[in-house]
Amino acid sequence: MATILLVEDDDMIASGLEYALGQEGYAVVCRTGVRAALEAVEKESFSLGIIDLGLPDGTGFDVCRALRAKGTPVVFLTAVDDEANTVRGLEMGADDYITKPFRLRELIARVGAVLRRAGGEAPSEIALNSEIMVDPLRGKVYRLGAELILTALEYRLLLTFISHRGQVLSRTQLLEGIWDVGGGFVEDNTLTVYVRRLREKLGDDSQNPTIIKTVRGMGYRLD
Ligand code: CA
DSSP states (O other), X not given: OOEEEEEOSOHHHHHHHHHHHHHTTOEEEEESSHHHHHHHHHHOOOSEEEEESEETTEXXXXXXXXXXXXXXXXXXXXXXXXXXXXXXXXXXXXXXXXXXXXXXXXXXXXXXXXXHHTTSOSOOOEEXXXXXXXXXXXXXXXXXXXXXXXXXXXXXXXXXXXXXXXSEEOHHHHHHHHOOTTSOOOOHHHHHHHHHHHHHHHTOOSSSOSSEEEETTTEEEEO
């Protein structure tokens, strides 16, 4: 799965983008400043960086340089009428730039295009086990080739697990993951019900689950 490093200090933009990209099946790592972003670049490898230029502790150019040194494609977020910096970013090897304010659909289309150019790293099918296949591009889930019908919330829950595969997710993290951007609220005890239903649909035995595991006292984990 493609993992995107998002470096943006505006909370509203960062959380909106994280959500939208997650819905497209990308794993997103968010950082709000240059130093934290550079640490992330050192530790992990990313499929793509989306980098805001104006950051509290420097400019996005430093992050761009580090990503380009590892051959990672970069898309800049720039302010309107910042032609000088846009040109500088492209000269540094950025693959594309998006002017704020932008439309999410446009950004996602451009991100997909850059990833395809970079070598077909747009998210493709993800196998949960030998039976279950998730196709995030089409938003579909299959079990032994037959499509499973998930509700929007169950699907969002599954994507939250997929983008943090192997990690224990607390109930709070899962609730944030399925939080409706429109402001809908999911009750904590409802989460238990959603996890149970998702397990049922995936054919996971809730007494002895092998796909979505319960980690006692901590939360759940997708292996
Ligand atoms: Ca900024």
